Amino acid sequence: MASTRTNERPGTRAVLRYYHMSASKARVVLDLIRGRDALSAQEILASTPREAAEVIAKVLASAIANAMNNDGQAAEELYVASAFADEGPTLKRFKPRARGRAGRIRKRTCHVTIVVARMDEASIARMRASRGADASRSRRVSESRRRADQQSHARHRETAREEAAAAAAAEAEAAEAAEDEAVDTELEATAEGEATATAEANVTEAPAEVAADEEHATATDAKAAGDAANEETSN
Secondary structure: OOOOOHHHOOOEEEEEEEEOOOHHHHHHHHHHHOOOEHHHHHHHHHOOOOHHHHHHHHHHHHHHHHHHHHHOOOHHHEEEEEEEEEEOOOEEEEEEOHHHOEEEEEEOOEEEEEEEEEOOHHHHHHHHHHHHHHHHHHHHHHHHHHHHHHHHHHHHHHHHHHHHHHHHHHHHHHHHHHHHHHHHHHHHHHHHHHHHHHHHHHHHHHHHHHHHHHHHHHHHHHHHHHHHHHHHHHO
């Protein structure tokens, strides 16, 4: 029994013709998505680092869009029924070589075809159950991460409050120490001022006392001289 031809396979297709890449390089990427559901195939192509992955992703998006707009199908119910790359015309170029020879350069092209079709009901049910489980797991993971973030933020806030309280206490202690130092300085300055004033008063009073003593001594001498003169007169 003859198999179904490539161009006669059921489904919605999208074709890219004359792309400047060898068919062998495109087939390496097409083998990754063949038989996969459309959404998984797009995720695989998005994480594939090969150059052909970007172009094949556009072809797959075009096939999905054709199935949605032309056949009225849902994107999550589609799968890659067929994906192949045929060789296109090869451009011949030549590069000059030594001794007048020429080196041939082959610029190969390919035709990329992707066919998407609707999955059967059992496959759709399994896919939805799997995606539902993944979604619930994602919700649990996101909830756990959210709680962990909240706890981390709470710890950061508590640490920030403790650091602020410690900084305020240190500032208060520094201010109190500065105030005590200012009071001590003021008291020392007052004591020094009083000592200076006392010394100046003592210095000011000393000449006055000396002058009074000298006056008293002079008066005593004058009295003694007067008494002596009176005695001589009486004799």
